[in-house]
């Protein structure tokens with residue numbers, strides 16, 4: 321990808337305001353374990369907000385429940401630490417009713433693909449405008465090491481102490497097949513790449529999904545070493561000649577063995593639910609232009625007589 325061409329945009333907010341500072345958008349001290357990958361995601365999110373100069377009243381940070389989902393506590397802006405697995409439903413309503421906000425949703429692999437799996441599929445097919453970043457650590461962190469939907473076969477946890485028996489979900493394949501219009505993959509060990517992906521996702525007019533590998537140093541240490549050159553692994557980008565509008569090619573990339581590829585797998589334009597629903601509302605309101613609400617009601621009652 322090109323080197324973040326849109327990062328240096330002029331401020332989007334009121335003319336003379338000072339640029340957003342990190343202090344303004346930083347809230348409580350994160351409570352994650354030392355070395356947790358989620359720290360890296362949070363610091364890149366601060367960076368994104370600063371680079372794009374989005375003042376705190378223009379951004380909303382939504383999450384479900386989990387270690388990763390504690391995210392909104394640490395951002396000084398609109399936000400909700402919502403119900404486990406239900407972050408996308410809350411964020412969908414927010415996105416549709418408040419088009420002036422940039423809606424970002426964060427969560428973990430359990431929140432996104434276990435209890436929240438159904439919401440994920442339907443948010444994708446509806447193409448609701450927001451960015452959804454899943455901090456995938458292949459385990460339930462907050463509840464102290466249960467098997468998650470992305471845990472690899474054989475992973476020993478408190479729920480499968482003999483080793484996980486169930487075939488894991490592939491988040492990228494799931495996202496593509498459900499109709500997500502922007503699908504990218506990154507990792508907490510490459511902050512520059514993560515910023516590029518978040519920036520591109522934010523530019524996308526639709527539902528943009530990022531799987532971000534984010535190590536749980538407490539309950540699954542070393543899970544992503546194979547993707548980390550500093551640990552002897554390999555960080556392989558999506559090939560330069562990959563066509564991100566080719567769904568079959570994106571699916572093939574997503575099918576590669578772990579650690580797989582990093583970058584934008586899929587990106588297409590399709591009308592958002594936000595735009596379609598606004599069109600329906602405009603058309604309905606157009607029919608009653610210039611009329612008072614009581615007259616409209618009376619006319620409806622008259623028809624029912």
Ligand SMILES: Cc1ncc(C[n+]2csc(CCOP(=O)(O)OP(=O)(O)O)c2C)c(N)n1
Pocket residue numbers: 385386387388389404427428429430431432435455457459460461462463468
């Ligand atoms: C309705 C409901 N069911 C179960 C829980 C317990 N619970 C809280 S977080 C969690 C899983 C967290 O795993 P993940 O989403 O992967 O986030 P992580 O902690 O790994 O970042 C579970 C099962 C809950 N809080 N609410």
Ligand code: SF4
Pocket residue numbers: 351352353355356357358387388457461462535536537538539
């Ligand atoms: S338990 Fe794991 S995911 Fe949770 S804060 Fe600690 S290292 Fe991070």
Ligand SMILES: [Mg+2]
Pocket residue numbers: 386428429430455456457458459460461468
């Ligand atoms: Mg998890």
